[in-house]
Structure formats: structure tokens, C-alpha cells
Amino acid sequence: MATTTAAARVALIGNPNTGKTTLFNALCGARAKTSNFPGTTTSIRRGRAELTPGLPTEFIDLPGLYELQHDAPETRIARQVLDDVAGDGLDAVVVVVDACNLTRNLVLVAELLTHRPPVVVALNMVDLARRRGLELDADALARRLGVPVVPMVARRGTGLPELRAIIGEAVARRTPQIRPLDLPGRDAPLEVATEWADGIVAEATVSAALAATVDTATERLDRVLTDPVLGLLAFGLIMCGLFWALFTLATVPMDLIEATFSQLGGFIEASFPAGPVRDLLTSGLVGGIAGTVVFLPQICILFFLITLLEDTGYLARAAFVMDGLLARFGLPGHAFVPLLTSHACALPGIMSTRLIPDRRDRLATILVAPFMSCSARLPVYVLLTSLLFADRPALAGLAFAGCYVLGGSAALLTARLFGRTVLRGTARPMVLELPSYKTPSLRNALLTARDQGLAFLRTAGTIIVAICVIMWWLSAYPQVATPDSATALRLQAATPGVEAGEAGALLDEADLLEARAAQAGSFAGR
Incomplete structure (x- = not known):
């Protein structure tokens, strides 16, 4: 029995897209990624809360799954926690079920009722x-189930106080699990469990008069958004709008960041005497931090927009449409989100490949993600297209778009090459549930953007800064003497009678010669 000195342990489990992680956030205030793209929660997440005074509780957010008997990483994690392999018993299990798909969810409830920990059913999405x-x-x-059932809407917090109280009572009592007399056994076939669930749903349903009308509207949308042709067209239009918004909104904060660090570098140069310490601060640390932070607006805005698409339910449909295309090149549909994220920065895209269940598919996605045109390449694209098509803006725009197409084509062709050589095999078929359409949550999107931005700074940001400092040192040392030609140009610029414009040009040329000599003599230039 839980005491006031030791935290009670409560696991949250449920099918994908039932609002389990949203409930986890609401219960303990932790921030975990909430997604309509199945499989986001790939590891155990923990959070603490005090349900009642003197009753601290540790909540464990388990991966989304459909059945406990499947041989998959998420089911093995769930079975390990439920069967108490580590020796720390659970005080209760909260199973989050979708009120719109009750039969399918009750199959998992039937399996959980055969385990030892007390079960509490959170009947989520009753508004839908x-x-x-x-x-x-x-x-x-x-x-009918013999366990508490709490109707709720996790996104709005409806029913949350009642659920807290019920969990607190279950933890305090720790009464043995009561099983319905007709409960299927652990090893019962899926058909038997489904038939049992159908019977319970029939008994618990009061009315279902208008469901067909709403489902018909959803089916009409899905016929367009999942169509092989119209779906790709809709996907292209939505992605164009997403990237237009991304680059438009990120321009101002990126310019502000660059100007801020430029001013900081100038302040350090004016405050410190010339020498290696000033060079380290201005060219190494400040330059490295600026090169990292400048991408933060694009990453945050991209994840904000992606989360909005996830919340609406569209992103799962986009993954379904892209699965057929990606599979032809040896990539799974799960690679869609990492490759999309790589357009802002390849590092977060590579980090998000951990959501791909198959190791071969995950490695293939990691290897081709850098081919996608990230934001760091935009200045190069702009420079090339401006030089090549200075007076032909239409061709310049076409060439700019071609750079993106070239990157994507290179990624797909390379994936196909890997599939026939070092990573032989085909992509794992993607089993995907199409969630219902919902109104997106701005609060959830903002929190996700914040968390992903902080994660980028903590993980990739520290590595980038370290690499920048190392590259500065390799480019700056060993130091070489100033070339005689650069010294002669500076003396010529200082000669009386030389015009200011000519003197400035001579000094610029001298600086360029000195920089070339320093680069050629450094470790990086050898």
C-alpha cells in the first residue's frame, strides 16, 4: 500500500490517438510531445504530482499500443512495467480509451483486467x-467492467478533478482486481475479445443516431486527402503554404539574432585587447553560438506548424499518401515527418527518426535526411540563382525550386541505392490509424515548439558550438607571418596623396591576402 514517504506509481496506457499523453501533461504538468502520428511516445516518460495532500504520485506514460500480445518494442515496454520485472509494483493503471472507438479500445482493457494492478478507465473525447x-x-x-469509469475531455480538463479523486482512491485502497465473469483470458483470440467488447458497447450505448452523418463528412474529406492524385496535390499545396509561412515568419527573428550577436562581437572587440582570447570569444564562442541560435526561430515555427497539422488529424493522412511514394524507394511512411523536419535543420530531423520502429528503415532515413534542403542552404541558393539569372526572375524562381527538388530526388535515389546495397531489404509496411478531425490546440503547439527548441539547444546546439570552436582553432593556428605583399599594400594605402576610396580598396585587398595566408598556413588549410 502506498504511503506518504514513498510515491505511488500509476501507469497511463492506451491505444494511439486516445489523448493519453495529453492527459499525462494535464495530470502532472510535464510536457511530452502529443501527436496524432502513431508511435511518438517510444520510451517511458515519467512525471510527478500530488493527487491528494500527503500522496505523491509518479505517473508513467507508456507507449501507445493496441494489444499487449504483439511482439513490438512498445508492447515489450508495457509488459515489463505491468508484470513488475524491475521489482517496483504499480499501484494502479489508468487506461485511456477513445469514446468514439470504444470496441477497439476495450480489447486492450480486457487484457489489462487480467493483470494484477487496479484499473481505472478514462473515457476520453466524450465531446467528439x-x-x-x-x-x-x-x-x-x-x-459491466467492474472498474471505475470517468468520462472526460483531456484537452479541456473536463473530468480531470474526478479522475484525480478516483486514482487517489484506487491507490489508497489497493484492492485486488475484480474481473468480470465473462472476461476473455490472456491468450484468447482477438475475435473473442472483440466480440466481448462489442457486447459491452451495446449495453453501454444510449444512442447513436447521428454518427453516420458525421462519419460521412469525414469519409468525404478522406476520399480527397488520401486519394493518390488529389491527396498528393493537396499535400503539395499545404506544404507550400507551410514553408512560405515558415520562411516569412522566421525572417524577422533571425535578422534580430544575427544583429544582436554582431553587436556583441563588436562590443567584445572594442573591450578586449587584440590577442588569442579576443579571437576565441569573437570568432569562436560568439560565432558558434550565433550559428546555432540563428536556426532556433525556424525550428520552433516548423514544429509549431507541424503540431497544428498533427492536431487537426491531417498529418496522418499526409503520411498515408506519402507512404506509397516513399515505399518505392525503400523508405517507410514513418520517414515522412523526419524528412519534413529536415527542411528546417537536418539535426532535429535525424533526432526524430527514433520514432521509426524498424532499425533498417531508421538507418536509411538518417542517411538520406541531410540531402533535404535545410535553411542553411538558402543563402547559397539565393546567391547562385541571383548570379545566374540576374535579369530573369521567373527562371531564378524556377531554379530555386529546382534546388529543393534536386535535394529531395537525391534523398530518394540514395535511399533506393542503399536498399539494393548496404541496407538490403524493403521498407516495413506502415500500419496507420487515421484519427478523427479535431480543432488544433494553440497552447499545445506553443508548448511543443518551446520544448523542441530547447531540446535542439541542449543536444545539437552544444555539439554545433563545440565544432565551431574547434574549427576556429584549426583555422587560426598555427599563426603565420603577414605576407610581404599585404604589408606593401598597407604602406601604399598610407602614402600621402592617395584618395580615400583607393586607400580603402588597397586595405581590403591586404586583409584578403593576409586571411588567405593565415588559412593556408593553418591546420585546416594544410
Whole structure:
């Protein structure tokens, strides 16, 4: 039994897209990524909260899964926690079920009822169910299952106080699990568990009059967004809008960051005497930090927009459409989000490949992600297109778009090459549930953008700064003497009678010669 000195342990489990991680955030205030793209929560996440005074509770956010018997990483993690392999018993299990898809969710509930920890059912998304004309009797469902059932809307916090109280009671009592008499066994076939779930849903359903009308509207949208042709067209238009918004909104904060660090570098140069310390601060540390932080606006805005698309339910449809295209080149549909993220920066894209379940597919995505045109290449694209098509803006725009197409084509062709050589095999088929359409949460999108930005600074940012400092040292040492030609140009510029414009040009040429000599004599230039 839980005491006031030791925290109670409560696991949150449920099918993908049931709002489990949203509930985890609401219960303990932790911030974990909430996504309509299945498989986001790939490892155990923990958070602490005090349900009642003197009752600290540790919540464990388990990966989304459909059945405990599948041989997959997420099910092995869940079974390990439920079966108490580590020796720390669970005080309760909260299973989050989707009120709109109750039959499928109750299959998992049936499996959980065969385990030792007490079960609490969080009947989530009851607002969407009512909107579809589906009315459920939570009390009848609780009596039939023999466990507490709390109707709620996790995104809005509806039913959260009641759920906290029920969890607190379950943890305090620690009564043995009561199983329904007709509960299927652990090894029962899926058909038997589904038939049992159908019977319970029939008993707990009050009305389902308008569900067909709402489902028809969803099916009409899906017929367009998942169509092989219209779906790709819609995807292209949405992605164009996303990247237009990304680069437009990120321009101002990126310019401000560059100007701020430029002023900081100038201040350090004016405050410190010339020498290696000043060079380290201005060219090494400040330059490295600026080169990292300048990408932060694009990363935050990209994840903000992606989260909005996830919340609406569209991103899963986009992954479904892209799965057919990517599979032809040996990539899974799960690679869609990492490759999309790599357009802002390849590092967060590579980090997000941990969501891909198959090792071969994950490695293939990591190897081709750097081919995608990230924001760091934009100045190069702009420079090349401006030089080559100075007076032909239409061709310049076409060439600029061609650079993006070239990067994507190189990634796909390289993936296909890997599939026939070092990474032989085909992509793992993607099993994807299409979630219902929802209104996106701005709060959730902002929190996700903040967390992903901080994660970028903590992980990739520290590495980038370290590499910048090392590259500065390799480029600056060993120091070489100033070339005689540069000295002669400076003396010529200082000769009386030389015009100011000519003197400036001579000094610029002298600085260039000195920089070339320093680079050629450094470790990096050898």
C-alpha cells in the first residue's frame, strides 16, 4: 500500500490517438510531445504530482499500443512495467480509451483486467462522441467492467478533478482486481475479445443516431486527402503554404539574432585587447553560438506548424499518401515527418527518426535526411540563382525550386541505392490509424515548439558550438607571418596623396591576402 514517504506509481496506457499523453501533461504538468502520428511516445516518460495532500504520485506514460500480445518494442515496454520485472509494483493503471472507438479500445482493457494492478478507465473525447450523436452510459460501462469509469475531455480538463479523486482512491485502497465473469483470458483470440467488447458497447450505448452523418463528412474529406492524385496535390499545396509561412515568419527573428550577436562581437572587440582570447570569444564562442541560435526561430515555427497539422488529424493522412511514394524507394511512411523536419535543420530531423520502429528503415532515413534542403542552404541558393539569372526572375524562381527538388530526388535515389546495397531489404509496411478531425490546440503547439527548441539547444546546439570552436582553432593556428605583399599594400594605402576610396580598396585587398595566408598556413588549410 502506498504511503506518504514513498510515491505511488500509476501507469497511463492506451491505444494511439486516445489523448493519453495529453492527459499525462494535464495530470502532472510535464510536457511530452502529443501527436496524432502513431508511435511518438517510444520510451517511458515519467512525471510527478500530488493527487491528494500527503500522496505523491509518479505517473508513467507508456507507449501507445493496441494489444499487449504483439511482439513490438512498445508492447515489450508495457509488459515489463505491468508484470513488475524491475521489482517496483504499480499501484494502479489508468487506461485511456477513445469514446468514439470504444470496441477497439476495450480489447486492450480486457487484457489489462487480467493483470494484477487496479484499473481505472478514462473515457476520453466524450465531446467528439456526442458531436457524432453517440451517447454512452459511463455508469453502465463501469458496472459491466467492474472498474471505475470517468468520462472526460483531456484537452479541456473536463473530468480531470474526478479522475484525480478516483486514482487517489484506487491507490489508497489497493484492492485486488475484480474481473468480470465473462472476461476473455490472456491468450484468447482477438475475435473473442472483440466480440466481448462489442457486447459491452451495446449495453453501454444510449444512442447513436447521428454518427453516420458525421462519419460521412469525414469519409468525404478522406476520399480527397488520401486519394493518390488529389491527396498528393493537396499535400503539395499545404506544404507550400507551410514553408512560405515558415520562411516569412522566421525572417524577422533571425535578422534580430544575427544583429544582436554582431553587436556583441563588436562590443567584445572594442573591450578586449587584440590577442588569442579576443579571437576565441569573437570568432569562436560568439560565432558558434550565433550559428546555432540563428536556426532556433525556424525550428520552433516548423514544429509549431507541424503540431497544428498533427492536431487537426491531417498529418496522418499526409503520411498515408506519402507512404506509397516513399515505399518505392525503400523508405517507410514513418520517414515522412523526419524528412519534413529536415527542411528546417537536418539535426532535429535525424533526432526524430527514433520514432521509426524498424532499425533498417531508421538507418536509411538518417542517411538520406541531410540531402533535404535545410535553411542553411538558402543563402547559397539565393546567391547562385541571383548570379545566374540576374535579369530573369521567373527562371531564378524556377531554379530555386529546382534546388529543393534536386535535394529531395537525391534523398530518394540514395535511399533506393542503399536498399539494393548496404541496407538490403524493403521498407516495413506502415500500419496507420487515421484519427478523427479535431480543432488544433494553440497552447499545445506553443508548448511543443518551446520544448523542441530547447531540446535542439541542449543536444545539437552544444555539439554545433563545440565544432565551431574547434574549427576556429584549426583555422587560426598555427599563426603565420603577414605576407610581404599585404604589408606593401598597407604602406601604399598610407602614402600621402592617395584618395580615400583607393586607400580603402588597397586595405581590403591586404586583409584578403593576409586571411588567405593565415588559412593556408593553418591546420585546416594544410
